Amino acid sequence: MTGHEQGAGAVVGVAPAAEARGVSKRYGATVALDSAGLVVRAGETHALVGRNGAGKSTLVSILTGLQRPDSGEISFDGAPAPAPADRDAWRQRVACVYQKSTIIPALTVAENLFLNRQAGRGLIDWRGLRRRAADLLGGYGVDVDPAAPAGSLSVEQRQLVEIARALSFGARFIILDEPTAQLDAAAIDRLFGRMRELRAAGVTFLFISHHLQEVYEVCQAVTVLRDARHILTQPVATISRDELVAAMTGDTGPALTAGADRPPVPRTAPVVLDLAGLRLAGHYQDIDLSVRAGELVGVIGSASSGKVTLAETVAGLRRADAGTVTIAGGTPKPGSVPAALDAGLGYLPQDRHREGLVPLLSVAENATLPIADRLGPAGIVAPARQRAAAERMIRTYDIKTDGPHQPVNGLSGGNAQKVVLARALANEPRVLVLVSPTAGVDVRSKASLLGAVAGAATGGTGVLVVSDELDDLRSCDRVLVMFHGRIVRELPRGWTDAELVAAVEGVEQP
Missing domain, CATH: 3.40.50.300 (P-loop containing nucleotide triphosphate hydrolases)
Known part of the structure; x- marks a missing residue:
């Protein structure tokens, strides 16, 4: 059963888990976002799609507090986003699992999970740290040895450790940036299964993918960005694949077709x-x-x-x-x-x-x-x-x-x-x-x-x-x-x- 067939799953009548209103961002002469918006309802897996250059990465950097918008507002659960410098407050509201892992390979899984958060003063209680890590991983069904070097983990395991680390800060809104790009089919199925379990436990996801079939597999709603603007937000169950592709491409104006009338190259050409x-x-x-x-x-x-x-x-x-x-x-x-x-x-x-x-x-x-x-x-x-x-x-x-x-x-x-x-x-x-x-x-x-x-x-x-x-x-x-x-x-x-x-x-x- 696909994600949208299971029902929206969002919590109706409560503030959105995350919302961006009228967000604009420029880098010199380049308009990265132009009054763009996004509303992610609590308890859903929401897809963010668009062709390269549409503004997805810029919006994610603003949603995670890494960039300030030139104009517009960001809120989580109905409350304004924290001050840019308050990184602990941002971590309690949102986390992003990037395509390029932020796990430190030379440290153990436990050390990565609790980096700069070791309990107590003075000497670190390593046994206690590993026990806390095991409890955290076990609570989210992540079967990884806390004492293992993080560099020995598979891509799939690193992603699950990063999700667990994000949840340990208290964040219940997780952004997954092309999480399937380096996974095989079996690992993708396992990831989607874990996402559904976490969603049932109250976790909200923003899912970014260049593979639209995955949107229909695991998401309940989808937002399309094109040319730095918000184009549509719609339940996945109500939009066809052709309509979604059309929203992403839009009317691009007159095509540049220089050389399109060249004669075919002969098969005898070297x-x-x-x-x-x-x-x-x-x-x-x-x-x-x-x-x-x-x-x-x-x-x-x-x-x-x-x-x-x-x-x-x-x-x-x-x-x-x-x-x-x-x-x-x-x-x-x-x-x-x-x-x-x-x-x-x-x-x-x-x-x-x-x-x-x-x-x-x-x-x-x-x-x-x-x-x-x-x-x-x-x-x-x-x-x-x-x-x-x-x-x-x-x-x-x-x-x-x-x-x-x-x-x-x-x-x-x-x-x-x-x-x-x-x-x-x-x-x-x-x-x-x-x-x-x-x-x-x-x-x-x-x-x-x-x-x-x-x-x-x-x-x-x-x-x-x-x-x-x-x-x-x-x-x-x-x-x-x-x-x-x-x-x-x-x-x-x-x-x-x-x-x-x-x-x-x-x-x-x-």
Whole structure:
């Protein structure tokens, strides 16, 4: 019997376990939350869903007191949230079990449960501490040895210990942030069973997941955020999967379809990127993927899917535990960026500021880094040749700048991203790997960037686009969906927004 079939379970007529009213939060020019709201009724498991960037993480940071909202109010059980500095009071009202565990591996389970809360003065009563831990774990049905090193626990056990620790502070509102991302099917079933038991005992959950099937399995109500706004809150039993996906995607306006009318890549085109049997523990496994010359292949998945780590492996930033990466017929040294570049790879990283640019260098210096050896004799860069090459790139990619001499840290986000792309293409790579190529840029810059990518594919470059932005993927010949480190589905060109998002969120469509 699914969660919503069991009835709402919420306590009617009492104040909500947690409520956010009119919450807004900005980070510079970025609006993370725009008058968003959330009402979680006492005694229910309430899902919070939305695509990456919808505002979920920001709302959680505010609900747990880690961030102050710019405006709006937070309350628990009808009372205003504690002062930001009163961490003990926050712990008594709310706790979050994050996808990345906060358990300290070098300490025992008992030490983690009662960190900074050892009873008495002077010497610690270790036997008494372990006895208290055993009583606490036993009270919540957690079968873990209090004396065991926390680092020896499974992911499932660490989560249950964190839930028990939260409840020991007195909190009865627990936020679970993608708790199933690293669990197998049997462990997920056990977690859901324990959640139902705790809910029956009066614990309220806010459940965040990128797998919508789980929402229907364990939740009674669901809230959707989209573009930093609250879209809907509704009983799970009254909303279909298609309606839920539609609420998450919304009307995204005119699609950016540069290159979507490219002719199909012939099956006789040579394979320029081949991944065979790739595995990296904790990130991805059994990855077999190929890209032909002139082909655009997209990869999409949740934050825990392993897609970015896979791209970093292709680029030589990480080394796989098993499998091979073949670029343009050659197998570069694993875990070596220079080897990948020499093999014919162009790479646009996820974080252009930290990984893609040298901020104090000029546009010309950044854009021409891969071809510096061609700009003068004996490895000496001739300023005139560097300037001429940079000016060609500025024209080709429509980079808005004062000139090649301008420091790259003075550019807008979109133009800075164009510099990174220009550099990736400067060496005429056989393979181009892009991670979130249009993140944080305006619509016009997006169109320009995607046009350049499509142009590279038309010219014969094989392109792998790793992104959550649907517009980044519309011109792809096919899109691969990753989930829990595996490729689980392939969609050919012509997919709809609802179809692709449903595939990412694990929803079976008729």
